[in-house]
Amino acid sequence: MTNRGRGSTIAAEADLGEVVLRPVRGHHAFESCVEQLATGIRLGVFPNGSTLPPERELAERMGVSRTTLREAIAALRSAGMVKTKRGRGGGTVIHHTPAAPSDSSAESSMAGLAPRREELLDMLVFRRVVEPGASFVAACRDVTGPQRQFLSDALAEVSSARDPSTHRQADSRLHLAIASLTGSSKLIHAVTEVQSDLHDMLQAIPVLPVNIDHSNAQHEAIVRAILAGNAPRARRAMESHCDDTAALIRGLLG
Amino acid sequence: MTNRGRGSTIAAEADLGEVVLRPVRGHHAFESCVEQLATGIRLGVFPNGSTLPPERELAERMGVSRTTLREAIAALRSAGMVKTKRGRGGGTVIHHTPAAPSDSSAESSMAGLAPRREELLDMLVFRRVVEPGASFVAACRDVTGPQRQFLSDALAEVSSARDPSTHRQADSRLHLAIASLTGSSKLIHAVTEVQSDLHDMLQAIPVLPVNIDHSNAQHEAIVRAILAGNAPRARRAMESHCDDTAALIRGLLG
DNA sequence: GAACAAAGGTCTAAGGTCGAGCCATTGACA
């Protein structure tokens, strides 16, 4: 496209123009807000019963007008994900609704994700780079006392989670906790995106107890390596973890 | 923020809400278009004298209305970066303007980047994850004949670049070429962003011939490892390369 | 030279988004 047989003597690089240009923004501001907040809620970043920041503050942090943010919140409210109370001490309260039990057939559950197949496969590649990278960086950091506690708590929550839904959330939180230790907002964002897609997929498939046990063992290895400051081992452990999840998902996506 | 002492029994995770929420979109569509196109031009993705895709097609690929895209192009035109010709066979032609020679003092050149200091340091962390990751993935891929040629050509261009400006562009193109071998649009985008920031910095500092020689040697090692399909070595080589550039830049940013 | 095709140039109506101000409700505190 960049070169169409005239004007340029360079042909080989033409492909770069193809791959570098990308949609300037996926959706409208409203949709992005809904998605970001809903993701935060589903991933358990905002625990059940907790309160969102005030609208004015949230709007500013999300770089969006209060009008738009309010529409997004209204959407969440009509979806039953939050409840709003006015007045001082009021606010928007997270109200986790138990995930509607999908029909237990893996194929039909994954069917809804079929249109996003390419995107999701791409995500798995991207994840295999950023999550191990984040583990590596986290292990290089001087992790302070409270942060060690934060990480250990997140690990304990995953291990002790009873039902699949709770486990899913705790899993996401652990991965986000690791990313947050890096202190890099770009890395954190990359992991958040990845976890959001991953969440969609893993919630759509029945995860066996055997998978969960295996996953928990890997989580422990990752956290141990990070706390020990052993960056290469942290990365390798996370790589194995990503590879195993990816294999499971690729198998189902075909 | 997420929890303010009431409503939630969980306090430790409150931080996640802080770090996960992020601006929904950096700028308006118009600004993003300008930035993306200008970046493509500066990085040499669109070689001098080449023609942009037709407006209608470009608009669609960038997910933006033709009106908006046209405004962006008008901005580039008034900045002297492109020239437009009407009629069949016409189009928007890239017109590289020689970079305005900055005053040769490194401190004063970097001064303009001071407001972005945090962002740029973050970028170096992110880069150290995504570029080695991209090299790793690229080396895992079955690189076809034309792709091998593409990569080799990009390498040759960097090595043979005469002036600093040409070298900068060829360098960016090589890194983008490696990323494009992964076939992952998320990875490509991550590398594009990183290279854009990097470009701003490296153009602001005087790069010594000694640095360029060193850099060229590293580039060759990276490309060799990728062509040989040696993923771990490709990653290690790219890590060294990133570390060296980062050390140079961190030193100047303070 | 005439017709066509491929580009950029222009216009309009409809809707999204913003920012800013003001209102309404509620709990905290003097």
Next chain:
DNA sequence: TGTCAATGGCTCGACCTTAGACCTTTGTTC
């Protein structure tokens, strides 16, 4: 109990963005 502060609820005008249709220019082809 009365006042205040913090919070969500609402409205309005300005601007940005979109989608589509139509115009103009220009090279190609017959």
